[in-house]
Amino acid sequence: MINLEKPRYDHVFLDQLFQNILEDDISSPGARYPGGNYFQYPEDLSVSGYRICWQLLNDGVNIKNFRFLVLNILLKGGTESVKQRQNFKYVRARFKHLRFACANFDRRHRYPWSLNLVTSLMGHMQDAFKNRQIARTRIFGTILFLTILPAFYALVRFQMRSFLPDSNKNMIAYHQRENAKIDSIVRKEKITAQDFHDLRKIISRRVAFNDTFRVLHSSHYLDKISLYLADINGEMGDYHDRLVEKNISTPGSYKENIFILEKKLINKIIHLIR
Numbered sequence: 001m002i003n004l005e006k007p008r009y010d011h012v013f014l015d016q017l018f019q020n021i022l023e024d025d026i027s028s029p030g031a032r033y034p035g036g037n038y039f040q041y042p043e044d045l046s047v048s049g050y051r052i053c054w055q056l057l058n059d060g061v062n063i064k065n066f067r068f069l070v071l072n073i074l075l076k077g078g079t080e081s082v083k084q085r086q087n088f089k090y091v092r093a094r095f096k097h098l099r100f101a102c103a104n105f106d107r108r109h110r111y112p113w114s115l116n117l118v119t120s121l122m123g124h125m126q127d128a129f130k131n132r133q134i135a136r137t138r139i140f141g142t143i144l145f146l147t148i149l150p151a152f153y154a155l156v157r158f159q160m161r162s163f164l165p166d167s168n169k170n171m172i173a174y175h176q177r178e179n180a181k182i183d184s185i186v187r188k189e190k191i192t193a194q195d196f197h198d199l200r201k202i203i204s205r206r207v208a209f210n211d212t213f214r215v216l217h218s219s220h221y222l223d224k225i226s227l228y229l230a231d232i233n234g235e236m237g238d239y240h241d242r243l244v245e246k247n248i249s250t251p252g253s254y255k256e257n258i259f260i261l262e263k264k265l266i267n268k269i270i271h272l273i274r
Helices: 011-022 045-060 063-076 082-105 113-130 134-147 150-161 168-186 193-216 220-249 263-273
Strands: none
Touching: 011 045, 011 082, 011 193, 045 082, 045 150, 045 168, 045 193, 063 082, 063 113, 063 134, 082 113, 082 168, 082 193, 113 134, 113 150, 134 150, 168 193, 168 263, 193 220, 193 263, 220 263
């Protein structure tokens, strides 16, 4: 099993990675995709990429404190506290980033089911209390609380540590397969909410990959790619929020909704995969 605790990354690297994550959905209308070939992957990218993401979560999350936060919010059926909302958001951001790291850097290129469950529940609970849905906050909060109790969380920890490194060749092939999925979706005249959900997840994984890559190997080229990706991610996040709001007013509408993506956004996405 790969040693994920050593070598240790300095807090400067971990802080920069977290800052990248917090900025990865900020729209930059003037962002342009840089010309030239993509930055060459260093040989150790799979291991070093996963290791720094693992340390970001391991060092930055006190699961006992988070357990009390979840319990507090679910018992009240929500929270208006800016500090509580921010703490929840920051924990979820670290979990999401490690989940993306599993898809990006592990040779299986998939989410461990227990980590995916916990991270997804965080998202459902956060959507619920942001939209002041008391019942849903309590339902998802209760399930989330159970999954972060010591017994189940031991399984989550085990799966997070069970990392299998990948080769650069296979990582590139994985990104090419993801690009093909993107292409098949954006070529449709109209897309379903499920298509949009799948597309957004792929873009989010690519954003997370680049956020990690540019911390390990500083480059103005990679910084420009991140601005471009963040612009796309921000626009898609706005779409997502509107879909969630519509689903609240009309239950079931999220899955049934069919819509046309703005041509400008489609062109940005197509340029990304060409």
